[in-house]
Amino acid sequence: MEDLRYLDDVSTLVLDKEKCIGCSLCTEVCPQAVFEMQGEKAHIVDFNACMECGACVNNCPSKAISVSPGVG
Amino acid sequence: MVQKGQKISSSGINIMSSMDEMASSCSTQTPDGPMKGYEKPGYKLCTYVSKFIHTDAGPIPIINHKLKKDDLFSTFYVRWGIMRYSYTVAPGLYGIGKPDKNSEVLVTANFKLTFDHLRKGLGDINAWILVLDTKGINVWCAAGKGTFSTRELVKRIKDTSLFKAVDHKRVIVPQLGATGVSARDVKKQSGFRVVYGPVRANDIPAFLRNNLKADKKMRQVTFTMYERFILTPVEIQMVLKPALIIALALFVLSGFGPGVFSFSEAWERGIVSSIALVAGIFSGAFVTPLLLPFVPPKEFALKGIICGSILAILVLVLMSASINGIAGFLALFLFSVAISSYLAMNFTGTTPFTSPSGVEKEMKRYIPVQLIALVVSTGLWVYSAF
Ligand code: SF4
Ligand code: SF4
Numbered sequence: 294m295e296d297l298r299y300l301d302d303v304s305t306l307v308l309d310k311e312k313c314i315g316c317s318l319c320t321e322v323c324p325q326a327v328f329e330m331q332g333e334k335a336h337i338v339d340f341n342a343c344m345e346c347g348a349c350v351n352n353c354p355s356k357a358i359s360v361s362p363g364v365g
Numbered sequence: 366m367v368q369k370g371q372k373i374s375s376s377g378i379n380i381m382s383s384m385d386e387m388a389s390s391c392s393t394q395t396p397d398g399p400m401k402g403y404e405k406p407g408y409k410l411c412t413y414v415s416k417f418i419h420t421d422a423g424p425i426p427i428i429n430h431k432l433k434k435d436d437l438f439s440t441f442y443v444r445w446g447i448m449r450y451s452y453t454v455a456p457g458l459y460g461i462g463k464p465d466k467n468s469e470v471l472v473t474a475n476f477k478l479t480f481d482h483l484r485k486g487l488g489d490i491n492a493w494i495l496v497l498d499t500k501g502i503n504v505w506c507a508a509g510k511g512t513f514s515t516r517e518l519v520k521r522i523k524d525t526s527l528f529k530a531v532d533h534k535r536v537i538v539p540q541l542g543a544t545g546v547s548a549r550d551v552k553k554q555s556g557f558r559v560v561y562g563p564v565r566a567n568d569i570p571a572f573l574r575n576n577l578k579a580d581k582k583m584r585q586v587t588f589t590m591y592e593r594f595i596l597t598p599v600e601i602q603m604v605l606k607p608a609l610i611i612a613l614a615l616f617v618l619s620g621f622g623p624g625v626f627s628f629s630e631a632w633e634r635g636i637v638s639s640i641a642l643v644a645g646i647f648s649g650a651f652v653t654p655l656l657l658p659f660v661p662p663k664e665f666a667l668k669g670i671i672c673g674s675i676l677a678i679l680v681l682v683l684m685s686a687s688i689n690g691i692a693g694f695l696a697l698f699l700f701s702v703a704i705s706s707y708l709a710m711n712f713t714g715t716t717p718f719t720s721p722s723g724v725e726k727e728m729k730r731y732i733p734v735q736l737i738a739l740v741v742s743t744g745l746w747v748y749s750a751f
Contacts, residue, residue: 303726322543347544
């Protein structure tokens, strides 16, 4: 969402590009358009839009993504 | 959750004790003609069911596209928090239009507003609708709470013998359900492939026409002024009870003064401080949510402070004749702004773009500020009586 942004630099989202197999499912499930496919890999293009909903983590087939709200 | 008027589903017929008040929402039409055979003692047919069709998976209720008057009335009630927790649809398989073995299966939650929204959004599409038991909560919240889940989806697919109703192995899950669903696990456990549909039900016809592809816009959540507006009644309704208790405390507190305790003072100053309370609630639970993107800072608590300050100054200037001195003025100002800030911060729980980590950071920073404002305000208020 472009007009409504929340705090920057707080999300616990981590993407391990090594593990990514390029299925693009994360770009489909993320309601905030955080990911984009660039070539065969997913890239985080809008880190601060992440609301830590976990949809990407749940659906990534190669466990390349993690979010851990509530720790640290 | 044990609900009053609990319903048990049996092929789309709601079973409920006939004495139940809830029955009234499902009982305005007398079934006749083809519906006659589905009447049973102690059961009520829902008005949104137009007929039953026979499939290999058993009789399936076909629902109306159009919302009826009683659907809309209850929508109003639900938005205001009246009977919010018992407004459900029996989980199971439904049809809309003229579904056949090749029609898509759309998965949804059993919150009646979600269900209504979906059938309205579908237009003249023919499809199956698989309603999950989310305890009457919408898809987004239920996915976060774990009731709209892989387990529940797999269970419903099996319970309804979905494989008998359709020839394909595909279910369309609303994208906002992805937080609770793992497509891979559903496939493993049920054989059905999950395709994530668009965020909004209105986009489903376009999504289906487009070979189950959603464009970027269909994939992103929005939070428009209208979407924020319809959430505010529940916000306000939630604070009514605590507000009443606080108001009572205000009347008592306002009575303390030079003559130890004075009832006339309690009354007069109690009213003034209650107005400051109402201004704070109005600002935090209504104005701030509505003006969300137009108030610059990102922290909701800070947005609440800004809206609350403007509103408090306006209200206090109007009432200045009944406030004694700077101390009284400052006390009410701090109080009203603290309430506004707290309630605005509370709204982070309702928005579809705030991360838990961000909310935690904000709370750590602003709850102490709000508490200090409250303590200082109480001190000043009592002091101003002398
Ligand atoms: S946690 Fe949610 S918002 Fe964040 S990247 Fe994943 S899907 Fe997007
Ligand atoms: S879902 Fe996982 S594997 Fe698929 S593109 Fe995204 S990060 Fe890569």
